[in-house]
Amino acid sequence: MITRHFIDVSSGGNKRRVHYRKAGKGPPLLMVHQSPRSSKEYEALMEKWAAHFTCIAPDTAGFGQSDPLPGQPEIAEYADATIDFLDALGIEKCAAYGFHSGGIILVTAVKRHPTRITTLAVGGYAIWSAEEMALFSDRYLPEFHPSDYGEHLTWLWNRILEQSWFFPWFATDDTHRLSVANDDPARVDAIVREMLDAGNAYQAGYGAVLRAPRDIPAVGADVPPCLISAYNGDPLQEHIDRLGDMPSGWAAQKVTTPEEHQAVSLSHLLATETVTIDTSSDASDEGFVEIRTDAFNGLIHWRGDRSADQLSLHAPAYAVIGNPPAGQMAIDLPGHGLSDNWTDEAPVSWVPWQDVINAVADALGTGTTVYPSLPEGEPEKLYPDLSPDRFGNYLTMAWQIVRARHMFAPWYQVDAAHAVTFDAQQLKPEHLASEHLALINASAAKEFHIALQSKQKEN
Incomplete structure (x- = not known):
């Protein structure tokens, strides 16, 4: 079973809360996700690798449910924050795995703290050319803030969807087409929800890895072994040829499928030494x-x-x-x-x-x-189906619901007889954004309403 935890991490006089997932037995394996995802993307992989390791996957600072880092952090701060997380857990050293952004953070962490990682597996390591960096510019990571009428949701859906069609996502031409295009609502929805969790904080973490220089340790560096691999369709596969000279014990290879990447990564990681995990102290509140x-x-x-x-x-x-x-x-x-x-x-x-x-x-x-008060209205109308659809309409539908329910009761009766007084501050986009995320995450709202209604009738 995958368990979830919060822990308070201190560094540089600052304390921040980190959310992480944990599963399995054996030596610890630190798993750092890509941007703008969260540790949730590793759930399926954690279940596979839990037979070999105690898999520990934090939400990187500013993503998922973890607090952001202060100021304008760069890749070194994210690498150090990862080591601070190990300190909070009481882990002296461990194996590590990272995909894309997670791999970049971990390579820098190995370079800065070589005694803390016993072995490392990476899925794709980016070495951007000057032309590619110029293409990214400010367009790749625009500011992301909620808007009054949910316009940000239309942009977000299409930005995530077309990231599987083109790379970068805004370079919509044949030169930048990807071979892994999809229109899978569930896949897009998973990333959309993680972007909604991160909000504009995604700029900091994502930007730090995009700006990160080639940080592979020098050829003669005394660092733990590392395997970098990338599969067909991964835009970072061609970067395998850009890695250049690497330390002894470091290797890189191109593989065919995501499953093969996971297999060669696991084989490499299983060479790790066994390390004891000390007892950690989770957040008290x-x-x-x-x-x-x-x-x-x-x-x-x-x-x-x-x-x-x-x-x-x-x-x-x-x-x-x-x-x-x-x-x-x-x-x-x-x-x-x-x-x-x-x-x-x-x-x-x-x-x-x-x-x-x-x-x-x-x-x-x-x-x-x-117990809470029940909202006015019929459950079937109060909680319409908000399953992800091909065009992301469920996102804007949910936004209109959370906005209307501040002004009418029930929200679907839009007339003078059902108008209610409200505080204009409740219509600020930042406030609606929290309610919107709660609504689209509420898969059992209608059933809870009906059940609570039956309880109240009995009483």
Whole structure:
């Protein structure tokens, strides 16, 4: 099972929160993701490699659920931040794997901290030419901020979609066509959600790796072994020929498929020495608790004071945002926020929901449960299908919903009789962006509404 954690990492007098995933047994393997992704992209690979390693995959600073680095960090700061994360976990040294941006960060980390990594496998290492860097310019990483009417969502969908058609994504000509074009809504949606998590912070981390110089250690450097590989269709495969001279124990090869890249990487990593993992200290005011009931088997995200007596529940289609009031602990219910979804279909009867709530209360030591008020309206209309579609329409539909529900109750009854007073600050794009992400993540909102409605009727 993949578990999820938060840990506070200190460096240079600053403290930041890092979210990470963990799975498996054996020597630790640090896994650093590409930009603008998060550790979620490694879930399938962690399940495969968990038989050999304790896989540990953090969200790089500013991505996923991790806090950004202060100031205007460059590649050295991201490399050092990775080592700071190992320090917080109590890991003296370990093997490491990184894909694209993750590999660039780790190569720099090896160069700066050679005793902390025992062996390294990299999926594609970028060596950009002056012409390519000029092409990237400021166009590759424009600022990304929410807009009043959701225009940013249309741009985002098409930017991520066409990244599989052209590289760079904006160079829409035959010269820059890729051989791996797709129009898979699920693949695009996964990256879109991670961009929404990162927001404009994506510029810092992504920009640092794009600007990073060739940072491969000198030929005679005393550094751990490394294998760099890239498969057909990967835009960095041709960069294998640009790597130049490398230290002893470093090698590079072109492979055919992503599966072959993973296979040669694993073979290389298995040569690592076994290292003991010390006990780490997770954050005291946020985390995940594993819950098992008849209908749910997964992780529930919680936030707040562990000594709190009250357990606060959000309304359907919402999630934990910010710190709960003093004396309360808040959770994301199944199929909402950062919590896992139901094992099978989300139930519409109240008992399975109450079973989860009771199990969470027992695990966290809370007493009284604070139940939410139900929004006005019919569940079938309040929570329309927001499954990813080929054109990304679900994103703009969800934006219009979160905007309208501040002005009308229910949101789909747009007339004078259903107008409600509201605070204009609630319509600021930054505020709507949090609600929008909570809504598209709420896969069990309708079922929670129906279940809670039945509970209230019984009472």
